Amino acid sequence: MTVQGYVHAWEHYQDELALLDRKLELLYKRRQKLTPDPQTDSFRGMFVSEDEFIRLIGMLGRLEEPDEEELDLLAAIQGAAAAIEERLAQSKQEGVFIPLSYLSSVFGLTAVEKRFVLLGLAVELDRKYERIFGFLQDDLTNKRPNVSLALQIACSHPEEMRAARTTFMAPSGRMARYLLTQEESGEQSLLSKPLILDKRIVTFLLDSGEMDPKLKPMAEMAYPDEELPELLVQQDFQIKLQRFIRDALGEPAARRKRLAFHLWGNTGAGKKLQVKHVCRHFGKPVLFVDLANVLLYAAAQFEEQLGALIREAILHQAVLVFTRLEALYPEEPDLLAQQRLGQFHDLLDGYGGMVFLLAGSFNRLSWKPKERILLEHELQVPDESERTRIWQAFANELEMAADVDWRIMSGKFRFTAGQIRRALTLARGYSAWQREPQAAAAQPAMLRSDALYKACHQQVQHNLERKASRIEPRYRWEDIILPPEQKDQLRNACNQVKYRGVVYSDWGFEKKLAYGKGLSMLFAGPPGTGKTMSAQVVAGDLQLELYKVDLSQVISKYIGETEKNLHEIFAEAQMSNAVLFFDETDALFGKRSEVKDSHDKYANIETAYLLQKMEEYQGITVLATNLLNNIDEAFLRRINYVIKFPFPDSDYREKIWQSMFPPAAPLSDDVDFKYLAQGYEIAGGNIKNVVLSSAFLAAEAGEPIRMQHIVKSIRHELQKSGKILARQEWEDY
Structure with missing residues (x-):
């Protein structure tokens, strides 16, 4: 006769519960030999009778052989168990999912442990078992089978019982760790503990599928x-x-x-x-x-x-x-x-x-x-050539057209493939938001450069603000007044970032350099000559974030703390590809001194550590100093560009004066820029302060900006540094 497999899990559970009923019937009949009618025993559970004592010490099993009724039940149990196994085997061949068999397989359960799981599941399948287990345990409030009852039902002989006890005794075992609910036992013995399946296991057996x-x-x-x-x-x-x-x-x-x-x-x-x-x-x-x-x-x-x-x-x-x-x-x-x-x-x-x-x-x-x-x-960050290929591939996949040189983007941003994809996806959204209504249907979508850079800056998570302040680059090349040589040096430095993909990747220079592929610059010159402005111009041209390092947050009197702070700054900057701007670095990193005491020793260590971190950093580091002579020569050798900012002569001062006044500012005809440039030797930073101060004086007077406002502001500016104008230098105004 052909064995028919199970169609679904509930059909299997029906057979298992029928088999459990036979086992419970056998257990009841064995107990009935000691107490023929338990229901008439009003003192049941309150004292131990002689018959029960004999059963408890195991004499019954040695004195009495199974009668014919028990033998029939045992044969029926063995036949039902064999039939279930045959149907399960057929179900497996037919590809029918049976949760209990699957659970037994993945957790490597023994046959007895599998029966324990079914005992714990029985009360979830049919509530009649709550009363049955309570009756068999002499306590109707105990609706779950305890370990003792589970061993009696699931095991067929004492040797199997002894082996199965380890299932509950070992907390690190499969049953205890993954399948059973762990409850505080208090003073309970092991055999008195209830056998309770974990809710997740019950859910899986009844409704397998989704994750918890x-x-x-x-x-x-x-x-x-x-x-x-x-x-x-x-x-x-x-x-x-x-x-x-x-x-x-x-x-x-x-x-x-x-x-x-x-x-x-x-x-x-x-x-x-x-x-x-x-x-x-x-x-x-x-x-x-x-x-x-x-x-x-x-x-x-x-x-x-x-x-x-x-x-x-x-x-x-x-x-x-x-x-x-x-x-x-x-x-x-x-x-x-x-x-x-x-x-x-x-x-x-x-x-x-x-x-x-x-x-x-x-x-x-x-x-x-x-x-x-x-x-x-x-999984390292892709090199420049790989990044260029990824930018292009994702742009094509997202069907975005852009007037962007992807090689330059790959040189500026050391992004992973995931960051590149997210940046392009976000930039497409920004571009669509900023697009004119009549161009909304244009295909493919045109990617705006400003939207792309904004999206790129949002791909990095850092905490640079804790030890540095962000500066929004507002100046462009036309705003800065410098001699051609200095401007050319700044442009060359920017080009080193823009075309690093060509040099390092396409031309193979990356294989020759283990480190030192970043860009370091030193701006040296008197105060107000344009060092901070130049850092903004560089960051603005490259469209990178600019952070000015707060030296008060870096320098520490405790040994090792300065290095720790520097490490944190460069590590955070590495993630953001930001431009790091250290102002007045000679105050922190001057010439390495002869070691006379521990302070000299650790000051030299700090200087060496900064050199090391600058070489490791693959972004841009800008150092500014007022006194170039205070910088150590070894320090200078490791910097890519040393740009000297001269004090502006009268011609450059005149250009600075003219560039400082915006077109909308009301300027009187008596303002003489040539006179101001030749008569007052002040740097661009001071000129900026003078222009702003004179504007407020004019606004207060309700008139255009006149020479008298400018000269009065010059006088106040010079007084800050202890300089005094002779009366004949300003009395005309």
Whole structure:
């Protein structure tokens, strides 16, 4: 006769409950031999009779053989169990999903443990079992089977009982860790503990499918049938990863090792995409667990929630991936952080599947995995040529036209592929917002340059504001009055950033330079000669953020603190590709002195450390000083451009005077710029102060800006520095 498989899980549960009823009937008949009619015993549970004592010490099993009725029940139980197994085998061949069989397979449950799960599920399938279990335990308030009753029902002989007790005795066992609810036992003995399935396991057995909704704030599932973006970089790593995993899985079971991978790289480096591609290759789903969100939502139940997440990975047979690993490695770990890290390592050691650990930066792992191979790899930022190709590929994919040289963009912004894609997507939105109505239907979408740079600046997350102040670049090339030589040097410096992709990547110079590919400039000259303005011109021309470093936040009297502050500044700037502007650097980094005491020694260390960080930094560093002679020569040798800002002569001062007044300012005919330039030797910064002060004097008087307002302001400006004008120099006005 052909065996018919189960059509669905509920049909299987129906047979299992029928088999359970037979087992309960057998248990009842065995107990009835001692108490023929338990219902008539009004003192049942209040004292131990002689018959019950004999049963408790096991004499009954030695004195009495099973009668014919028991033998019939045993035969019926064995026949029903065999029939269920045959139907389950047929269901497996037909591809019918049976939750209990699947659960038993993925957690490696024994036959007895599988029966324990069914006992815990019985009260969820039919409430009659609550009363039955209460009756058999002499306590109708106890509606769940305890361990003692579960052993009597699930085990057929004493040896099986003794072996099955370890299921409940070992807290780290599969049943206790993943399937059962852990409750405080108090003074209860092991055998008195109730057997209660975890709610997640009950939900899975009754309605398998989606991930546990309670875990969704902390995790997400990715399935192998999802459409994935193409890998534009690190394809060689993907091929190597697939080959390594395939070879490891092909090893004999006795030599096969569990695998773990530690990947790190900047935001958008493709860590998650690499994992999705390799898991799709092997047809495996992926469970991404955000460790930062685990700490945010369940810090108090950290170990419990991690256990639930690992169980979810096992249920779905998913590769377990932990993201934002750095959340477990704070800069100053306390006792609680160390405890969490230990719990994390213990849980990973108890997990048998493949693990990926993803981080934004390198963390020296304290985890020493047991019977597991741990491999580490950095997903680096693509080089200039790769970035150029990615900019162009994503622009084509998003169908955006742009009057932009992608090589220049790749030189300015050391972006990962993910950051480039997000920048272009955001820039398209900004461009559409700013587009004129009549051009809204134009195809393809035209990308605005200002929108693109705005989107690029939003791709970086940094905390530079803690030790630096942002300066909005407002000046352009036409605003700055400098001799041709200095202007040419500034333009050459900007071109070094714009065309670094051509030189370093296309022409191969990157292979010759291990470091020092950034741009460093030193602006030297008297106060007010245009050093800060030039830094703004450079940042504005390159459309990069400009941050002026607050020296008060950098210098520290404590040994090592200055270096720590510098490290933090350059690390944050590296993420943002910002222009760092250090003003009056001679006050902090002067000539390295002869070591006479510890202060000299550590001052020299600070200078050397700044040189090191400037060489490592791949962005732009601008240093400004009023006294070039105070800067150490070794310092100067490592700077790309040393630009000397001269004190302006009368011709340049006249140009500065003329450029300072905006077109809308009411200017009297008596203003003599040539006279001002020749008569007063003041720098551009002072001229700016004079112009602004004279404008307010004129506004107060309700008249145009006159020479008398300007000369009066000059007099006040010079008085600030202790200079006094002779009466004949200003009395005409």
